[in-house]
Amino acid sequence: MIEYKELTKKFGKIDPLSINDYLQQDGYKMIRKAIKMGPKKILNEISLSRITGRGGAGFPVSIKMKSFANETGVKYIICNADEGEPGNFKDRYLMENDPHQIIEGMLISAFSTGASRGFIYIRSEYQNAINIMKHTIKEARKYLFLGENILKTSFSFDIEIRRGAGAYVCGEEFALIESIEGKPGRTRVKPPFPSQKGVFGLPTLINNVETFSNLPFIMRIGGREYNNIGSDFASGTKLISLSGNVKNKGLYEVSYGETIKDVIYILGGGIPNNRQIKMVQLGGACGVVIPQSLLDIQIDNERFHIFDSKIGAGALIVIDDRHDIFDIILRNMEFFEHESCGKCTPCREGHGQMVNLVKKFVNFQATKKDYLSLKSLANVIHETSLCGLGQTSPSSIISTMEFFPEDYEKRIEESVRRGQTNG
Amino acid sequence: MSLEKILSKYPQKKEYLIEILLDVDEDKKNHFISEEEVTTIAKHLKIKESHVCSVLSFYTLLSSRERGEYIIQVCKDVPCYLNDNFNVVETISKHLGIEMNDTTDDRMFSLEFTACIGCCENAPAMRINNEIFVSLTKDKVIKIIDSKKGGNS
Numbered sequence: 001m002i003e004y005k006e007l008t009k010k011f012g013k014i015d016p017l018s019i020n021d022y023l024q025q026d027g028y029k030m031i032r033k034a035i036k037m038g039p040k041k042i043l044n045e046i047s048l049s050r051i052t053g054r055g056g057a058g059f060p061v062s063i064k065m066k067s068f069a070n071e072t073g074v075k076y077i078i079c080n081a082d083e084g085e086p087g088n089f090k091d092r093y094l095m096e097n098d099p100h101q102i103i104e105g106m107l108i109s110a111f112s113t114g115a116s117r118g119f120i121y122i123r124s125e126y127q128n129a130i131n132i133m134k135h136t137i138k139e140a141r142k143y144l145f146l147g148e149n150i151l152k153t154s155f156s157f158d159i160e161i162r163r164g165a166g167a168y169v170c171g172e173e174f175a176l177i178e179s180i181e182g183k184p185g186r187t188r189v190k191p192p193f194p195s196q197k198g199v200f201g202l203p204t205l206i207n208n209v210e211t212f213s214n215l216p217f218i219m220r221i222g223g224r225e226y227n228n229i230g231s232d233f234a235s236g237t238k239l240i241s242l243s244g245n246v247k248n249k250g251l252y253e254v255s256y257g258e259t260i261k262d263v264i265y266i267l268g269g270g271i272p273n274n275r276q277i278k279m280v281q282l283g284g285a286c287g288v289v290i291p292q293s294l295l296d297i298q299i300d301n302e303r304f305h306i307f308d309s310k311i312g313a314g315a316l317i318v319i320d321d322r323h324d325i326f327d328i329i330l331r332n333m334e335f336f337e338h339e340s341c342g343k344c345t346p347c348r349e350g351h352g353q354m355v356n357l358v359k360k361f362v363n364f365q366a367t368k369k370d371y372l373s374l375k376s377l378a379n380v381i382h383e384t385s386l387c388g389l390g391q392t393s394p395s396s397i398i399s400t401m402e403f404f405p406e407d408y409e410k411r412i413e414e415s416v417r418r419g420q421t422n423g
Numbered sequence: 424m425s426l427e428k429i430l431s432k433y434p435q436k437k438e439y440l441i442e443i444l445l446d447v448d449e450d451k452k453n454h455f456i457s458e459e460e461v462t463t464i465a466k467h468l469k470i471k472e473s474h475v476c477s478v479l480s481f482y483t484l485l486s487s488r489e490r491g492e493y494i495i496q497v498c499k500d501v502p503c504y505l506n507d508n509f510n511v512v513e514t515i516s517k518h519l520g521i522e523m524n525d526t527t528d529d530r531m532f533s534l535e536f537t538a539c540i541g542c543c544e545n546a547p548a549m550r551i552n553n554e555i556f557v558s559l560t561k562d563k564v565i566k567i568i569d570s571k572k573g574g575n576s
Contacts, residue, residue, distance in 0.1 A: 086500035086539035124445060124484055125540045127553040165441050166483030168538055182440035183474075184481035200438075243502040243543035250544045285500065285539075317502055317543075331501050335538060341481075 002262055004229070004237050004255040007213045011097040016132055019139040022100040028145055030219035031107045035153055042112035043069060046215070048223025050235045055080055055171070055208030056283060056313040057388065058234075058301045064205065068113050068195040071203035075115040077106055077157075078199065078206040081122040081129070082176060084168040085284035086335065087315030090239035091209035093251045095122070095129035098213070099136040103159065105212030107145065108219060110157040113205060118157060121176050123164040134161055168339035172387045173198075173206045175341060186343040187387040208313075210239055231257030234300040238314050242268050245275065245320035254299065261295035264318055275320040279404070283312020285332045286392035288399035289325070306402050307395050325407045326361040329396050333358050336393040347390030350381040354394070361408075364415045371408055375401060424450050426460060430467050437468050440478055444485050449553070453530060454490045461487075483538070491526045491533035493571050496550045499536045502543035509561045511547050512536075518565055531572065 014021035022028070034042050047062040068075065079102060083091040094102060106118055122130050137159050140146045148156045167185045169175045175185035177199045198204020214236060218226050227235045234256035240263055243249050247269035254263060260280065264270070271277060277292045288307050290297075299311050319328060337351035357374040360366040378394035378401075385391050401408060429446045433439040443464060448454050456479055465472040479485050497503075497511050512534070516522060519532050526533040542548035545557035549564075556567055 083541055084538060087502050087543050088539075089541040089543055092541045125537070125550065128555075163442060163445055164482075165445055165485055166538070167481065179441065180438065182436075182438040182478070184477055241543060243546060244505045249546070281501065315543075317505070319501075319505060323505065328501055331499070331504060335500060338483075339538065 002254055002258050002266055003252055005253050006217050006237050007094065007101070007210065007239065008097070008251070008253045010101070011093070014098065016097055016099055017135055019100060019136075019143055022098075023143075026220075027100050028104055028143075030216040031104050031111065031145065032151060034108045034111055034219055035151060035155065039069065039112040039114070042108065042219070045218060045223035046112075049218045049226035050223075051211070051214055051218065051226065052234060052301055053208060054210035054214070054238070054313065056085065056286075056309070058309070061207065061211060064195055064207075065109065065113055067193075068115075068203055068205040071196065074117065074202055075113065076199050076202060076204040077110050077113075077115045077118040078176065078180070078204055079106055079118070079120040079159075079209055079212055080171060080173070080176060080206055081120055081126070081133075081209050082164050082171040083126070083209070083313075084123055084164075084171050085286065085313055085315065086332075087243050087281070087284045087317045088241045088313045089243075090241050090251055090314060092126055092129055093239070094209050094213050095126070095133055099132050100140065101213050101216060102133075102209055103136060103140050103145065105215035106159065107150070107157060108215045109205060109207070109212065111155050115205065116156055116158075118159040119162050119180055119199070120159060121162045121164060121170070121180060123170075124166065125164075130161060130163060137161065167341070168335075169341045169387070169389050172389060175387070176206065177204065184341070186341045187389075189386065210314075229255050231255075231298055231300040233298075233302040238299055238311070240267075240299070241313075241315045242318070243315065244280075244318035245271055245277075245323075246318040247272050256300045257298050259296050259298055260290075260316060263299070263316060264295065268318070271318065271320050273320075275322065277318060278321040278323055279319045279325065279328075279400075281317040281319065281328070281396065282310060282315070284315045284317070285335050286389075286395060287312050287315065288395045289328070289403065290399065291403050294403070304399070307399060309392065309395075312392075324362070325400055325404055326358060326411065329400065330355065330358045330362050332393070332396045336389065340389065344384075344386040344390065346381045347385045347387075347393070350377055350385075350390070351393065353377055354381070354397070358397075360415075361411050364411065364418050366412050366415045368412055371412060426463060430464070435468065437470050437474075440464070440468060440470070440475065441482070443468075444475075444479060444482075448485055452492050454492075454494055454533075455486045455488055457487075489526070489530070492531050493551050494533045494535060495568070496535045496537035496540075498538070498540055498542070498546070498548050498550075500539040502539070503547040506546035507559075511549060511559055511564060514561050514564050515568065518568060532568070
């Protein structure tokens with residue numbers, strides 16, 4: 001079996017609404033252990049684990065935490081539960097099935113860095129998860145895991161839920177911070193980074209739901225042992241949201257280093273209706289699109305030479321051979337056109353232009369010139385956008401130009417043959 | 424719940440603006456924020472009306488124009504598209520006789536697109552107010568909508 005269940009091992013075995021169920025499964029033992037160890041030792045274990053952020057960017061968690069720990073005064077911890085990347089549903093599963101694990105992870109982070117206030121920012125579309133997290137915070141307070149003098153120490157920490165209001169860009173850390181402050185979710189120029197100057201101008205540590213959920217596990221087995229799980233490029237496990245044209249769609253936890261092919265064929269059971277895979281989009285709408293021939297690559301943090309990221313937040317969207325590459329790209333680009341916050345020019349203006357150009361390919365009206373314009377526009381948006389949205393949004397275009405050049409050539413030829421091009 | 428009651432739920436701070444707007448929108452039968460409400464909220468939080476409007480227009484789930492009692496939001500992203508073999512939008516559109524972004528004459532239903540709602544493992548999916556419906560089929564979509572017509576919210 002290629003599944004490796006750690007973060008998801010209590011799913012279905014505990015009642016997510018019962019703190020007693022969580023306590024019976026050794027819940028909140030790791031925050032007790034952490035308090036005994038002290039901040040320095042905890043941060044050292046996290047360094048040794050080599051864990052990276054699970055929200056998509058894959059930044060080393062210990063670097064962020066150490067720089068945040070060095071800041072003084074009132075400090076905030078934010079759990080980013082604004083999961084909006086199409087194809088991802090892992091954070092919803094974590095909140096709906098093992099919510100105390102997230103709280104414990106936030107507690108370990110807060111204790112080791114000296115933070116006293118926390119937010120969980122959840123998109124309003126996840127109403128069920130919001131209800132569960134609200135209940136979980138109440139119960140944790142009742143059992144004195146949140147509030148003043150936690151476990152009779154001088155450590156105090158409490159959490160508030162904030163809801164998103166339907167803006168994908170608020171998954172970006174500074175857009176999320178602006179939203180918590182009651183403003184439109186438009187990103188800020190970095191530096192300063194959130195760990196120096198975040199929400200309300202104070203130092204802020206932002207991590208993804210899955211990242212926090214990993215911390216009790218690291219505390220339990222130790223950083224060295226954790227680093228032994230996974231591949232040379234990434235340690236630990238990864239939650240994979242498998243969707244699209246695949247038999248067993250769903251959430252799977254595997255150790256880093258498994259191949260995409262095994263996840264699709266062994267866990268996913270392959271493609272229905274005796275179809276073939278045309279392409280797989282990795283990470284979500286902002287991810288690269290790869291052909292069947294590349295499915296042997298491993299799930300880890302290694303990067304494509306043509307693009308910065310590979311697996312992102314862990315979505316695998318399987319697309320079978322009935323589908324046209326340009327239909328898929330158009331859907332992605334229309335999504336980003338709608339979700340751009342409008343702050344920087346390349347992203348605000350560029351997505352509309354990319355939609356127009358991709359439509360020409362969809363409608364068999366594309367010329368070689370359109371191809372070159374699309375290519376240059378995609379690269380400009382990727383290189384010059386202010387935040388992760390525009391920096392990653394063109395990846396389905398850039399990657400298909402690399403991996404499916406014949407689809408572009410054929411479409412241009414066919415457009416000319418049909419005589420629908422304007423020169 | 425009255426607007427005053429919603430305002431009293433939160434500390435009188437600017438940072439709670441989005442929470443307040445979400446509550447008002449959710450609470451009202453026709454799911455929108457009126458000009459009068461913008462004025463009242465701005466006064467209460469001691470912020471400019473223009474700031475309230477900028478937030479209102481930025482976030483997709485908030486609206487300044489009247490909508491139906493039930494807001495049907497259909498996911499248009501790739502995982503749902505790949506599993507939509509009957510055309511969810513067309514089914515609803517025909518059944519209710521409205522186009523995308525329209526509201527029925529009796530103000531019961533509005534039809535909107537939504538970005539991915541994280542139900543890709545049970546695609547296609549849609550959301551009606553705060554309720555999520557998954558593994559949609561043509562019959563299921565029509566049944567769900569008709570059950571709302573019957574007034575079971």
